[in-house]
């Protein structure tokens with residue numbers, strides 16, 4: 602009924618125009634607020650949240666699903682997690698099977714939104730094989746600052762794709778972050794070369810430290826396999842006891858996201874053979890320390906780990922780490 606339009610009273614016609622104009626204004630302001638609204642980034646592990654915050658600064662609203670001391674290998678998403686992931690503008694996961702129980706959820710979400718599997722952007726040739734599953738790669742890439750720099754670059758590039766006006770900010774953020782990673786890498790190299798080569802064996806609760814071992818020339822032995830889901834066998838404990846005794850290794854380490862019982866079993870086993878083995882400290886493996894603390898950042902985590910390890914091997918270290926910020 603186009604002709605009916607002609608007989609509409611003038612006041613109604615004016616009203617329609619006004620409503621149209623109003624709709625247009627609202628649409629524009631919605632656009633503006635979308636531009637001003639921070640990009641909502643949800644990461645799986647806290648190490649990725651740290652990188653995103655460092656790179657994106659004020660432009661992002663970053664949160665991590667897994668907090669302090671949570672084991673990503675066994676973590677199952679809750680309903681609330683799925684809601685948070687669904688509401689995100691960008692999801693950043695590590696990938697390489699680190700978040701094994703989240704894989705299905707992430708795959709489904711990937712059909713409708715951008716999901717960056719950041720560690721999978723590292724060239725294959727720089728990754729180590731997973732000892733338990735030869736067709737997979739070791740996911741613990743944050744343990745080598747050189748590899749974590751590649752993760753930072755992947756995050757930077759995805760942020761730029763998603764939010765082009767922020768390019769300069771993201772480039773600057775990534776530059777500062779990677780320079781800090783260079784600094785902790787140099788500090789680590791300096792401390793750890795002081796450990797005699799024959800005793801450079803790092804025994805920890807699970808195999809999270811293979812990249813650390815490659816970067817700083819340590820042999821790494823995990824009491825459990827790469828995934829904390831598998832129980833350590835008595836045989837494994839026994840062969841480790843022989844190894845630490847033969848190599849005169851006097852320290853073994855506990856991890857913040859892994860139960861201590863297997864490490865204790867090793868210490869007791871060594872004790873039974875009259876080899877003195879001490880717990881050299883708690884290392885951060887698959888989760889950062891408390892939010893808001895220095896250990897709650899990747900640099901602080903690495904500083905804590907390397908300073909604790911060097912000290913347990915008898916190396917003189919700065920009292921509170923690379924930049925005097927460690928809490929112990």
Ligand SMILES: [Zn+2]
Nearest residue numbers: 741809827887
């Ligand atoms: Zn792990």
